[in-house]
Structures are given as structure tokens and as C-alpha cells.
Amino acid sequence: MVKVIIHVELYLVWSDGNSQVLEQEYITCQSVLSKSLGSLSEWLSHIEIGYHSKLKIIIDQISKQWKIFSITDLVHNHVINYCQLLKKHAECAYNLINSPHLKLAVILDSILI
Numbered sequence: 001m002v003k004v005i006i007h008v009e010l011y012l013v014w015s016d017g018n019s020q021v022l023e024q025e026y027i028t029c030q031s032v033l034s035k036s037l038g039s040l041s042e043w044l045s046h047i048e049i050g051y052h053s054k055l056k057i058i059i060d061q062i063s064k065q066w067k068i069f070s071i072t073d074l075v076h077n078h079v080i081n082y083c084q085l086l087k088k089h090a091e092c093a094y095n096l097i098n099s100p101h102l103k104l105a106v107i108l109d110s111i112l113i
Contacts, residue, residue: 011024012027012069014063014067014069016064022067022069026067027069079093
């Protein structure tokens with residue numbers, strides 16, 4: 001049996017053309033649960049606040065001035081534990097049985113909640 005190990009080195013490069021690499025020790029993650037935004041009908045008011053405060057200009061400025069990089073990842077498919085679909089089809093969701101690689105994410109979620 002042949003064992004193959006593939007190592008992929010990931011890195012972020014600023015888009016301003018100078019090819020400066022953002023070192024891993026300077027990368028942090030801030031996660032916001034979509035349920036924290038309230039009901040879906042309230043989301044537009046949160047988005048409008050960002051739009052009217054010129055959020056894009058602010059993000060661009062902190063990127064250029066302080067080298068702070070922003071990514072937004074909005075997850076729409078969160079469901080509640082007692083959802084009928086999950087009761088009938090547990091395989092539809094990530095869990096530690098079908099996705100054991102997510103163990104650390106489960107621990108982090110437990111700490112945050």
C-alpha cells in the first residue's frame with residue numbers, strides 16, 4: 001500500500017497589487033450566527049444600516065490603512081434541533097457521525113452558546 005500525503009499551503013494576498021502575503025498569525029475569525037439578527041423580516045433594517053453608513057467605504061479604508069481583511073459568509077440553512085425533516089432524515093445535517101472532522105467546530109459552538 002502506498003501512502004500519499006498532499007500538503008497545500010494556503011495564503012491570502014492583498015488585492016492592491018503589491019503581492020504582500022497576510023501571515024497566518026494575523027488572521028482571526030469573528031462569527032455571527034444569523035439567528036442573532038432576529039427574524040427574517042428584521043434583516044433588511046440591519047442591512048440598510050450598513051448600507052447607509054457606507055459600510056463598503058469603511059471596509060475599504062480599514063483594508064488599505066490597517067491591512068484588515070473582511071470576508072462575509074452568510075449561512076441560510078440552519079435548522080432547529082426538533083425540525084421534522086431532521087427527525088426523519090438525520091443524514092441531511094452535519095453531525096459527528098457523518099462528519100467526524102467537525103468535532104472541534106462542535107466544541108467551539110458549545111463554548112459560544
